[in-house]
Amino acid sequence: MLKKTTIISIILIVLISFVLISYQSKGLLLFDKIHLYSLFYPIDYLQNFFNEILKTKDENRDLKEKLYEMHLQISSTNELIEENKRLKELLNLKERKKEILTIAKIIKRGANKFLKTVWIDKGKKDGVKVNMPVITINGLVGKVIFASEDFSEILLITDPNFSASVRVERNRIEGVLSGAGTNLCLLKYIPLEEEIMVGDRLITSGTDGIFPEGLSVGVVRKVDRKRGVFQNIEVVPLQSELKIEEVAILKSLP
Numbered sequence: 341m342l343k344k345t346t347i348i349s350i351i352l353i354v355l356i357s358f359v360l361i362s363y364q365s366k367g368l369l370l371f372d373k374i375h376l377y378s379l380f381y382p383i384d385y386l387q388n389f390f391n392e393i394l395k396t397k398d399e400n401r402d403l404k405e406k407l408y409e410m411h412l413q414i415s416s417t418n419e420l421i422e423e424n425k426r427l428k429e430l431l432n433l434k435e436r437k438k439e440i441l442t443i444a445k446i447i448k449r450g451a452n453k454f455l456k457t458v459w460i461d462k463g464k465k466d467g468v469k470v471n472m473p474v475i476t477i478n479g480l481v482g483k484v485i486f487a488s489e490d491f492s493e494i495l496l497i498t499d500p501n502f503s504a505s506v507r508v509e510r511n512r513i514e515g516v517l518s519g520a521g522t523n524l525c526l527l528k529y530i531p532l533e534e535e536i537m538v539g540d541r542l543i544t545s546g547t548d549g550i551f552p553e554g555l556s557v558g559v560v561r562k563v564d565r566k567r568g569v570f571q572n573i574e575v576v577p578l579q580s581e582l583k584i585e586e587v588a589i590l591k592s593l594p
Contacts, residue, residue, distance in 0.1 A: 342346075342432045353488045355584060358431075359451070360539070361591040364428045364531050365432045365458065367587075370459050370464050373433070381579075388559070391555065392519055405430045431526060439536075439552060439590050439591045440460050440466070440588045440589070440590055441466075441467050441472065441588075441590060441591045442466050442467065442588070442589050443586060443587070443588050443589075444460035444461055444462040444466075444468075444586065444587055444588075444589060445460065445461050445585065445586050446458050446459070446460060446584055446585055446586070446587065447459050447460065447461050447491070450493060452511075455495065455501065456487070456495070456496045456499035456521070456572050457482075457493050457496060457499070458482075458493075458496065458497055458581075458584065459491055459492070459493055459494070459496050460491065460492050460494060460587060461490070461491060462490075462491070462492060462589065463487050463489050463490045463491050463492050464487050464488065464489050465489050465490065466574060468484060468487045468492045468589055468590060469484065469487060470484050470486065470487060471483055471484060471485075471550055471592060472589050472591065472592055473482045473550060473551045473552070473555070473589075473590040474494050474587050474588070474589055475555060475587065475589070475590060476579045476584060476586070476587055476588070478556065478579040479495065479555065479556035479557055479558065479577065479578035479580075480497055480504070480544065480551065480555045480556065480577070481494065481553075481579055481581075481584060481587055482494045482495045482496040482497050482502060482581070483495055483550060484500070484589070491590075494587070496519065496526060496581050497517065497519055497525055497557070497558075497576060497577055498519040498520065498521070498522065498523055498524065498577065498581055499519040499521070500518060500519050500521045501516055501518075501568045501580055502516075502519045502585050503516055503517065503518045503548075504516070504517045504544055504550070504551050504557070505517075505544065505545045505546070505547045505548035505551070506527065506542045506543060506544055506545055506557050507542070507544075507545040508527045508536060508540050508542060508560075509540070509541040509543050509544060510541070511535065511536075511540065513530065513534050513535075513536065514545050514547070515527050515528055515529050517528045517542065517557060517558070517575065520574070523577075523580070523581060523582070524561065524574050524575065524577075525557075525558055525572075525574075525575040525576075525577055525578060526572075526573065526574065526575065527542065527560065527573035527574075527575050528570065528573075528580045529570055529586070530570055530571045530573060531569070531570060531571070532565050532569070532570070534571070536560060536563050536571060536573055537560065537563070538561065538562065538563060539559060539560060540559070540560040540581055541556070541557075541558075541559055541560075542556075542557040542558050542559070542560070543555060543556055543557055544557060545585065547561075547592075549593060550589065550592075550593065551593075552593060556578050557575070557577065557578065558575040558576050558578050559575065559576050559578065560573055560574070560575055561574040561575060
């Protein structure tokens with residue numbers, strides 16, 4: 341036999357259940373919906389919040405990719421503009437100087453560690469020959485030391501094996517320019533009594549039978565008269581060997 345209190349509890353539970361069912365059946369579900377919404381609203385909010393964050397990250401990534409693409413396009417365009425400018429200047433130089441044979445592009449640095457050279461994309465089929473002078477719009481670069489059908493090797497003026505007859509533009513004193521094996525050149529065979537000053541500009545003298553007269557070469561950087569028979573003179577080339585991209589090949593002297 342069930343206890344009296346147990347029976348009463350069961351009856352109360354049944355009555356409460358009927359009341360709730362009746363409460364819902366009369367269309368009073370709004371309270372429950374609001375109550376449930378209030379329970380789940382923070383979860384929905386957090387889910388929407390994180391969805392927005394992920395969406396923003398994706399948009400930022402897309403924007404960054406577009407910015408990089410624009411940057412590369414702008415860099416490429418600027419490079420083309422600079423190259424176009426240099427080529428126009430070389431072409432203008434060719435129009436002024438009829439002795440220019442052709443214009444060439446540097447394609448690689450020399451592999452021989454004992455020589456300071458560069459290779460160009462022009463060769464015998466373009467008329468290039470050994471000992472032809474090589475210049476840029478800034479000044480003397482070197483001379484051709486080897487030519488195949490399609491390519492040629494240029495000995496730079498900074499190589500110790502290079503030499504050219506030059507003169508000081510200011511007072512016409514003449515000497516020989518050779519490479520120092522670094523990014524500098526040396527002006528040789530200038531007697532101690534001759535006046536050479538820092539800042540003096542050098543040009544080719546045209547007396548060596550290879551380089552025509554008047555090509556810009558470099559600027560005197562240092563003068564030392566303390567020892568030896570001749571002055572020790574350092575020269576900075578007007579054309580940096582690290583910045584050469586296109587060159588002009590001059591015809592050989594007659």
